[in-house]
Amino acid sequence: MDDSKSPKTTRDNDEDCEDCKNLSNTPRSKYEVKKTIIPPYPNYYTTDWKLISQGAEARIWLLPNYFSISAPVHGANSITTMSTDVICKERFYKSYRLQQINSILTKSRMKSEVKCLMKARKHGIDVPNILGVDFNTADTECNNVHSICFFMEYLKEHVTVRKYLNEHLPRNDNITRDPDTWHGYEISQEGARSTSDNEDERPITIKKHKSSSKASNILDISMQRIAAAIGTVMAKLHTCHLIHGDLTTSNMMINPKIPLEFDYKFNSCITLIDFGLGQTGCSNPEEKAVDLYVFERALISSHPGPHTSLFLDEVLRSYKQYNKGSDSVLSRLYQVRLRGRKRECFG
Numbered sequence: 001m002d003d004s005k006s007p008k009t010t011r012d013n014d015e016d017c018e019d020c021k022n023l024s025n026t027p028r029s030k031y032e033v034k035k036t037i038i039p040p041y042p043n044y045y046t047t048d049w050k051l052i053s054q055g056a057e058a059r060i061w062l063l064p065n066y067f068s069i070s071a072p073v074h075g076a077n078s079i080t081t082m083s084t085d086v087i088c089k090e091r092f093y094k095s096y097r098l099q100q101i102n103s104i105l106t107k108s109r110m111k112s113e114v115k116c117l118m119k120a121r122k123h124g125i126d127v128p129n130i131l132g133v134d135f136n137t138a139d140t141e142c143n144n145v146h147s148i149c150f151f152m153e154y155l156k157e158h159v160t161v162r163k164y165l166n167e168h169l170p171r172n173d174n175i176t177r178d179p180d181t182w183h184g185y186e187i188s189q190e191g192a193r194s195t196s197d198n199e200d201e202r203p204i205t206i207k208k209h210k211s212s213s214k215a216s217n218i219l220d221i222s223m224q225r226i227a228a229a230i231g232t233v234m235a236k237l238h239t240c241h242l243i244h245g246d247l248t249t250s251n252m253m254i255n256p257k258i259p260l261e262f263d264y265k266f267n268s269c270i271t272l273i274d275f276g277l278g279q280t281g282c283s284n285p286e287e288k289a290v291d292l293y294v295f296e297r298a299l300i301s302s303h304p305g306p307h308t309s310l311f312l313d314e315v316l317r318s319y320k321q322y323n324k325g326s327d328s329v330l331s332r333l334y335q336v337r338l339r340g341r342k343r344e345c346f347g
Contacts, residue, residue: 039092042147049088057109057276061088062154067131085154086131092147107135109276110148116242116278117152123240125233126271129153155253155271161226162249162302164256168223169305219310226254226269227311231318233270234295238288239323245277247295249302285325289332292319293340 039059050062065083072079091106110133120127133150219227230252237244244251253271282288299312320326 039095039147042090042149052087057091059090059092061090063088063151066151085156086151087128087154088149088151090147090149106148110135110150112280113275113278114150116244116275116280119240119280120237120242120272120275123236123242125236125240125242127275128155128271128273155255157257158253158255158271160250161230161252161254161270164226164254165223165249165303165311168220169303169307169311219307219314223307223311224314227314228318229270231315232322233272234292234315235319235321235323235326237272238291238329239325241281241283243279243282243287243291244272244275245279245291245294246274247291248298250298285328285332286336288329289336292316292329292333293336296337297340 048064050064052060052062054060063086066086066088068081068083070079070081091110093106094102097105114130114133117127117130121129129152131151131153133148135148233252234247251272251274253273254269258269279287295315296312300308303311316330320330323329
């Protein structure tokens with residue numbers, strides 16, 4: 001058959017394609033990606049507020065000279081006023097939620113976070129001081145604003161542990177680890193028959209595992225102290241049945257100017273922040289083990305290096321030393337790590 005006499009379809013020529021004609025005549029703005037909608041600001045927002053960070057649930061603001069403290073001057077009939085910077089954590093309105101559901105969820109999550117912070121401070125864990133909580137903005141009908149704010153201490157001299165470790169821990173970790181070892185240490189359960197038949201209650205012993213790299217056996221003394229301080233803080237956290245939910249080095253603050261010569265059991269240079277996923281009254285070893293596993297994975301991914309495994313070993317050793325119920329938690333952590341390895345292998 002002659003191709004010139006063959007019937008011509010609309011798809012053979014762009015000029016006959018109605019879809020192409022409609023597309024060419026359509027304005028480009030119709031197919032442009034919509035811009036991200038910025039959540040509305042709180043009612044008392046001013047241009048002096050500085051946005052530090054924003055996540056999926058909240059925004060962190062720095063409020064310069066927001067709180068003023070007045071005190072009488074000794075020996076004089078005058079009053080001195082000092083202004084201080086504060087941090088405001090704002091849980092903003094979600095436009096895709098129903099108005100009633102959004103208000104309930106925002107209030108409950110903020111109350112849970114404040115409750116975790118207060119309980120942690122009550123048990124001697126270093127967390128920022130809470131200066132005030134404002135739940136009234138959740139009932140405001142102006143512009144459908146349903147954000148809730150709470151104000152806390154501004155740690156001006158502190159930096160995140162993540163930033164501190166990135167500056168002091170070597171990177172490029174090429175060390176191969178035995179899957180049957182717990183990083184640099186080998187886990188063994190002893191006394192199972194004589195003490196208890198329950199696997200979670202068997203005592204845990206941590207034995208030093210020989211490493212093939214000589215350089216990996218050396219950890220700076222300051223890094224050892226920071227690791228011990230982190231382990232102590234997590235032990236105190238779990239002793240009072242608190243779960244952080246997001247134990248990463250980005251949610252830990254440290255003041256580099258404070259000397260690290262201290263007793264880890266009673267003092268700490270580590271300040272925990274962001275209890276947005278925290279829970280209280282969690283006595284289940286499974287939840288505490290998952291909390292440790294989150295920290296373990298975050299440390300390995302954020303700080304890959306030849307000394308990362310030794311740093312984590314020191315954290316876990318300190319955790320075991322200052323947590324009396326650590327045997328069941330560490331035993332469960334080993335099982336959680338096995339489940340995590342299966343997910344990595346098989347998806």
